[in-house]
Structure formats: C-alpha cells, structure tokens
Amino acid sequence: MLVLTDVQKVALAINPVSAAGNSAAVESVSWSVSDDTLFTLEVSEDGLSAVLFTTGKLGSGQVNVVADADLGDGVTEIAGALEVSVQASEAVSLNISAGTPEAK
Numbered sequence: 001m002l003v004l005t006d007v008q009k010v011a012l013a014i015n016p017v018s019a020a021g022n023s024a025a026v027e028s029v030s031w032s033v034s035d036d037t038l039f040t041l042e043v044s045e046d047g048l049s050a051v052l053f054t055t056g057k058l059g060s061g062q063v064n065v066v067a068d069a070d071l072g073d074g075v076t077e078i079a080g081a082l083e084v085s086v087q088a089s090e091a092v093s094l095n096i097s098a099g100t101p102e103a104k
Contacts, residue, residue, distance in 0.1 A: 005089035006056050013049040014065055026067035035061040038086055060085045
C-alpha cells in the first residue's frame with residue numbers, strides 16, 4: 001500500500017510485461033480512482049504514466065489501470081490496481097478553543 005499525506009502528489013507509471021517478464025506493448029490505457037473525493041489524476045498523453053494528487057481529505061482508495069494487451073482487432077483486457085492511503089500531514093499551527101464563560 002502506498003501512503004501519502006494530505007498535501008502530497010506522486011508520479012505513477014505502468015510497465016506492461018509478458019508472461020516471461022519481458023516488456024510488452026499495450027493500447028487503450030485507461031486510469032481511474034475509486035474515490036475522486038480523495039484523489040485526482042493527471043494522465044500523460046501516452047497513458048503509460050500519471051500523477052496522483054491528494055485532495056486534502058483523509059481515507060483509503062485505489063488507483064486502477066486497464067489496458068488492451070491484444071494489439072490486433074481483438075481485445076484482451078488486463079488490469080492493475082494500487083491501494084493508496086491518505087493520512088494527515090504534520091501539524092503546522094495550533095487552534096485554541098474556549099469553553100463557555102462562567103461566573104467565578
């Protein structure tokens with residue numbers, strides 16, 4: 001699981017491989033997030049990479065990628081998923097709260 005703070009972004013990339021572990025081509029790459037209140041994505045033109053931005057909210061979700069491994073007329077869909085947790089960043093200020101005033 002990838003852990004980010006609520007003020008971070010991270011570069012992501014896919015590396016399609018064959019059953020033997022060799023680099024392989026894919027087409028029609030599509031990225032998505034499970035919860036767009038936690039994350040946004042900026043996908044590269046070739047679809048092989050993206051930047052994941054946190055929105056400031058805390059929680060967990062997934063980044064999902066699907067692609068077509070059949071470079072011909074057919075479609076062989078392959079997929080990948082990355083679990084991501086967004087945690088609070090370190091404190092940068094202190095808020096003071098007051099109770100209800102009362103007589104001495």
